[in-house]
Amino acid sequence: MPASPPPTFRVELLGTQHDRGGFSCGVDALDNYLRRQAAQDGRKHASVTFVLTSDGRAIAGYYTLSQFSLRLSSLPDSVVRRLPKYPDIPATLLGRFAMSVSFQGKGLGEFLLMDALKRSLEAAKEIASAAVVVDAKNDSAKSFYKRYGFAELPEASNRMFLPMATTGQLFS
Numbered sequence: 001m002p003a004s005p006p007p008t009f010r011v012e013l014l015g016t017q018h019d020r021g022g023f024s025c026g027v028d029a030l031d032n033y034l035r036r037q038a039a040q041d042g043r044k045h046a047s048v049t050f051v052l053t054s055d056g057r058a059i060a061g062y063y064t065l066s067q068f069s070l071r072l073s074s075l076p077d078s079v080v081r082r083l084p085k086y087p088d089i090p091a092t093l094l095g096r097f098a099m100s101v102s103f104q105g106k107g108l109g110e111f112l113l114m115d116a117l118k119r120s121l122e123a124a125k126e127i128a129s130a131a132v133v134v135d136a137k138n139d140s141a142k143s144f145y146k147r148y149g150f151a152e153l154p155e156a157s158n159r160m161f162l163p164m165a166t167t168g169q170l171f172s
């Protein structure tokens, strides 16, 4: 049940035209990452940043994606059963995800998360990935991700994952 796209908003690759300094989500680490690190990580191919904007300048929300790998042994048995028995399993890292305070609580976070999941699913058709992984910054973030089916990894409870097969069902 992906959220329907808000008519005036679109998702773009982070560029110099976007107002990174005006972004404030209430978590300093996430604000500072966007302001100081995101563009550089993009140039160095460490992650790609996507922003939600209505005017091509103000950033309502952002997320980052990069490739990742999960130790098979870190996954619960119920998931391992459905995976090949390689020590490392390819995954997609939704490394950072945040909405600006003035845009929170309007359904845009859900829309942006669905955009990230859809993009991860599409990319996995060409570069295999068995799950989307997130690092939840706090319990509130954890409960947000749980709503969409993310489960905690047994060995690192702030790290959560959503099997790509489940992501596929969201958009089938």
Ligand SMILES: CC(C)(COP(=O)(O)OP(=O)(O)OC[C@H]1O[C@@H](n2cnc3c(N)ncnc32)[C@H](O)[C@@H]1OP(=O)(O)O)[C@@H](O)C(=O)NCCC(=O)NCCS
Pocket: 025, 026, 027, 030, 096, 097, 098, 099, 100, 103, 104, 105, 106, 107, 108, 109, 110, 111, 135, 136, 137, 138, 140, 141, 142, 143, 144, 147
């Ligand atoms: C968590 C966050 C991304 C949610 O974004 P948002 O735009 O406020 O969320 P939405 O308005 O799209 O909410 C969608 C649904 O999730 C619910 N929700 C929102 N935040 C939630 C939370 N922290 N826990 C549980 N549910 C939450 C909403 O009530 C809504 O449910 P409803 O449709 O039944 O009313 C945003 O609050 C945020 O950026 N917080 C600071 C940074 C952060 O915690 N990032 C998470 C990654 S570490």
